[in-house]
Amino acid sequence: MRELLLPKFNNNDEGCVLVGWAVDDGAEVYADEVVAEVETAKALEELVADVDGVLHRLVEVGAQCEFGRPVGLLFDSHQERDDYLANQASAVVTTAPEGEGEDHDGGPDPILSDAARTLAQDHGIRTEQLRSLGKRVVKASDVQRLIDQGVMDQGAESAAAGAAADAAVVSLSTRQRAVAAVVSEAHRTIPAAFAAIAVDLTAFRATRGGGAPYGLVEILVKAIAARHADFPLFFATPGADHTLVLAPDANVGVTVDVGTGLFIPVLKDAARRPIDDLADDLMDFRVSALRQNFRGDAFTDEAITLSLHNDPDIILAAPIVHPGRTCVVTLCAERSEVALTEDGTPFTRPVTTVAVTYDHRYLNGRDAVRFLTAVKQDLESADAIARLAG
Structure with missing residues (x-):
């Protein structure tokens, strides 16, 4: 059995959010295969298996994960995994920042990645607005979409009147939006x-x-x-x-x-x-x-x-x-x-x-x-x- 460790993708964070599994629990994976996607303060990153094995998940989608800690286990065979499960009460852990994920009248609060939380705080995005997205895990790109919609709602007519007919509009990539959040945080606090x-x-x-x-x-x-x-x-x-x-x-x-x-x-x-x-x-x-x-x-x-x-x-x-x-x-x-x-x-x-x-x-x-x-x-x-x- 090998632990599927979460590497430290950058020095600005202590951890990240697991936003999706690419492989089913109990499925076979191969070395260098992408098994999960996580979001740090800077970007979306892919978690890759370093050996062949049978995957057993230790965390659920939306969990806040610490760098250097295991998010899954890789067994040599299905039988080895079955034997392990027979001796374990539960191997699934879900963590979230205090206050996130709690039920309220408008539904449960979504879980935010660090970059998403920073963007939301910077632009005054309220919890009910985040909840309206209908997502359990909110990424920086989701918050940015709310911000973009808010800007367009407030000034769409004036922007349209002033823009040239052939003007080109370029959207920032998810990675660059996350970088923007980190840089904004550094300039605001340091x-x-x-x-x-x-x-x-x-x-x-x-x-x-x-x-x-x-x-x-x-x-x-x-x-x-x-x-x-x-x-x-x-x-x-x-x-x-x-x-x-x-x-x-x-x-x-x-x-x-x-x-x-x-x-x-x-x-x-x-x-x-x-x-x-x-x-x-x-x-x-x-x-x-x-x-x-x-x-x-x-x-x-x-x-x-x-x-x-x-x-x-x-x-x-x-x-x-x-x-x-x-x-x-x-x-x-x-x-x-x-x-x-x-x-x-x-x-x-x-x-x-x-x-x-x-x-x-x-x-x-x-x-x-x-x-x-x-x-x-x-x-x-x-x-x-x-x-x-x-």
Whole structure:
């Protein structure tokens, strides 16, 4: 028997809603077959079986499920499942947020996914309006449809009068609507500030000329992790009553986007691990992103985020601070810059921009500048690079 675990699809949520089973209870499934669909705050995701087996469901449609917990079991045979059921009182669990799913005069309240709940709160959608959808499980796309209908009801005539006859209208995808909900939540609740610093890559390029088996991303991860003790609030999690929970280790989440969606897997204990190991993990993360088969623990215990915006010609980027973090560090593209020697002679040097977007409730501008300056000093020193890579 194998547990069908729910992987952590993104770092913004603790769980998601199971919105549908693709396979009947007790049916045979095959490795890589889609068995269920869940909705996170960002998007609809497919849950795939990793082995062949006979499915036994542990949760019902509409259940709120925690990442890393089993939603089903996969047995080697029907007989094994029958034997299991004979010794179990019940294996079906249904959970919902407090207050959701209760019966009222107008019928039972629907169960909302996190993204749907955020959209409904943002736009003042009432419970009776959600109930009018006639759905037990309400997704973000359902709430968006109510919002769109409300906008059209209020201003359909004026919109029609002002629109050109050949105007094109594009509807956002379900995935993008969910992203919109998360971004709106971050901007509404986190007072973010921003600072950036230029980094001279001459010393780093010299090490690369010697055939070093690592890139700028890996050495930046090491430089960030090395500042864990000096800047603990940058690696903290906001708690209740104006408190911060300090991270015991410098676990660095790194954004990975290879065209299959945004993932933020975590490089554990980055300060103490060899840089070659980190490079291997980053390569494995990219392969897992392509195949969408991350391990269940790939997204856990993140302490700080590194957001990669190092595509050619990107000189500056300010991503959102993820809920549960105090900051996000950004790496931009490498570029050439004209500078002057002390006697005024022009020369060209390689540079990049490293930036930090931070929650101003916990970190101040002076802290951000000190942190960036410390990272810059490590990246510009051949001795520091050798120490980090050693």
